[in-house]
Amino acid sequence: MSTEITGYARLVDALECLGTREMFGVMGVGNMHMVGEFAKRGGRYVATRHEAGAVNMADGQARTTGGLGVCTVIQGPGLTNAITALTTAVRSASPVLVITSELPLGRRPAGQAIEQEPLVTATGATYLRVTDADPGAALIEAAELALRERRPVVLSVPGAVQRRTWPPAPLAAPAVRLHRVPAAEADVTLLARLFASATHPVVVAGRGAQWSGAGDAVAELAERTGALLGTTALLKDRFRGHPADVGVVGGFSHPLARDLLGAADLVVTLGASLSVWTIARGGLFPRATLVQCDHDADAIGGQARPDHGIVADVRALVEALLPRLPDPDEAPARWAAEGAFDRLAARKPDDDVVDGSDEDRLDPRTAAMVLDRTLPADRVLTVDGGHYIGFPTEFIAVPDPRQYQFTLTFGAIGQALGVAIGAAVAKPGPAHVCVIGDGGLATSIADLDTVVREAVPLLIVVFNDMAYGAEIHHLRHEGLPDEIARFTGPDLVEVAAGFGCDARRAATATELTDAVRGWSGDAPLLIDVPIDGLLLAHWYAEVLDPPRQLTRRTG
Known part of the structure; x- marks a missing residue:
């Protein structure tokens, strides 16, 4: 007869079953036995100094591995400290599993006791509490839910359940x-009818297109x-090199x-949320018929009202549409005849x-272009939040959209460093680069x-204006x-x-080039x-003065 094992050991059994090699966290009485067991069995436990960093790192792990x-x-x-990072992961559709504990509330909660479930569900994450079930089986269920729904799940395993013994059932x-x-x-x-009549059509792909293959x-x-072919910011550089590629569509679009x-008469978005980022606050397509396709009915019209909403898997829709289209020679589109593709091919970033x-x-545009020229071609770029973020997004290319991590999904600065660490730990090999502002770093x-x-091999590039740059422009x-938005140090x-x-400072293009080339690639380096x-980014000018068309599209 098999000997029963503790609940915390069952949690580690489940992590091993999932193939989990790294776990990020802040340890305390509520999880120390599980952490110790995980490390004893050869797992890499990466300790952080703050719980937000732990969740951010798990977020980066999920983004870069796809798992x-x-x-x-x-x-x-511990859980309250993690809430902003948890919300960022929710808004980024990251399958993150957060393992925690909880204490009984009693009639008058004291100490670390708090009603945790409403706190978590308010972020959009799922809260699962283990009471009488096998903790290992519960963890597998939580992981399956996170992966299937592409959102974080918080699994609460109280201390009493962790200390209890359970049969070593197979997982x-x-x-x-x-x-x-x-x-x-x-x-x-x-769609076939709309494309047949459009003279200036645009196709915009979002992450939903990537998820559907x-x-x-x-x-x-x-x-x-x-x-013309473009992407949302989150799918940056997916079609780089294609003759019809216009790059990121929205606030981060380049001038061409x-x-x-602006001349588009039909814009078909595939797996894109139609956020204010993508429609440039309503002013990017003043004359276009707007079509939004997403597999999730709740996403249609969630941020902007399209003229037509289609609920369908992107791949299923496009593959059904292709046979209905006329031969390319019969298409009425005029982009090629008007030289649009030639202009795109001739365009240079500077x-x-x-x-x-x-x-x-x-x-900051020059700094971003220097980084693009100097960094290894195989790079993972993680960008924090702030006024400057459009510059690295526009000027620093990535070889694959999964190697670009946009962390401003909740509008919170300070998320990128943790996300970049998690990505670098989980996916060694490419050059991992985090571009962050001085405010986000602080x-x-x-x-x-x-x-x-x-010893995480991460290049941290601080775009330092010694201020909260976005607030400077608002003021x-x-x-x-x-x-009141400026700082004198440190x-x-x-x-x-x-x-x-x-660490080193680089105030000129030459100094920045030398600093990047001097980075070993196998140890951390910070470049200030x-x-x-004071240079106002074009995308932020639209934040300050939204186009009038915004009211036509949003509710």
Whole structure:
């Protein structure tokens, strides 16, 4: 007869069954036995100094591997500390499993006791509590749910359940199958008719297209219809090199793309949320018929109202549509005849940039272009939040959209450093680069301890305007003094050195080039780049003065 084992050992059994090699976390009484068991069996436990960092790192692990990210925090204050990072992971559709504990509330909650479930569900994550079930089986169920629904799950296993013994029943990793919503005949017919009459069509792919495996089919759709081909920011560079590629569609579009997209008469978005980022707050397609396709009915019209909404799996819809289209020679699209593809092929990233750098600080566009030229071609780019974020997004290319991590999904700065650490730990090999502002770094500074202690090979580039740059532009726009959004220090090179991290300052293009080329690639390096924070990004100008068309599209 088999000997029963503890609940915390069953949790580790389940993690082994899932193939979990790394777990991020902050340890305490509520999880220390599980963490110890995981490490004893050879798992890599990456300790963080703050729970937000643990969740961010699991988020980065999920993003870069396409699988499950795993972290652990203690109950009560451990979980409350993680809420912003958890919400960011929810908004990023990251399958993250957060293992925690909980304490009984009693009539008058005290100490670390708190009603945790409403707190978690308010973020959009799922909360599962283990009471009488086998903790190992419950963890497998939670992992399956996170992977199937592409969202975080918080699994609460109280201490009493962890200490209880359980039979060592066999566990099986979940087989997560993609549920494909079939395309309705009427929707396929509608799209075929719209493309047949459009003269300036545009196809925009989002992550839903990637999740359904529709990338090649979407490219064929653009070729068959003569359409321009673009992506949301989250699918950046998916069609890079394609003759019809206009790059990111929305606030981060380059000037030529904006000029062309303004003439669109049909815009078909596939697996894209139609957020204000993508429609540039309503002003990007002033004359276009807007069609939104998504497998999730709740996503249709969630942020902007399309003229036509189609609920279907992107791949199923596009593959059903392709046979209904006329031969390319018969398509009425005029982009090619008007020279749009030739203009795109001839365009260079610096065509529209007049370098505003001086001897003390860099134009952020120039800094981003230097990074693009100097970094290894195989790079993973993680970008934090702030006014500057459009510059690395526009000017730094990635070889695959899964190697671009956009962390401003909840509008919170300070998420990128943890996400980048998780990505670098989970996917060694490419050059991992985190571009972050001085404000974002300050809010996540404790993660530098993890970078150094774990010897994470991460290049941290700080776009430093010694201010909250977005707030500077808001204050100036309102005619208010901006001193309250400015800072006088500290010296980030000295701060990084205090953590034991190699660091240097690069105030010119040459210094930045030398610093990047001098990076070994196998240890962390922080580069402090003073930037011109008064240069107003075109996407942020739309934040300050939204186009009037916004009211036509949003409710």
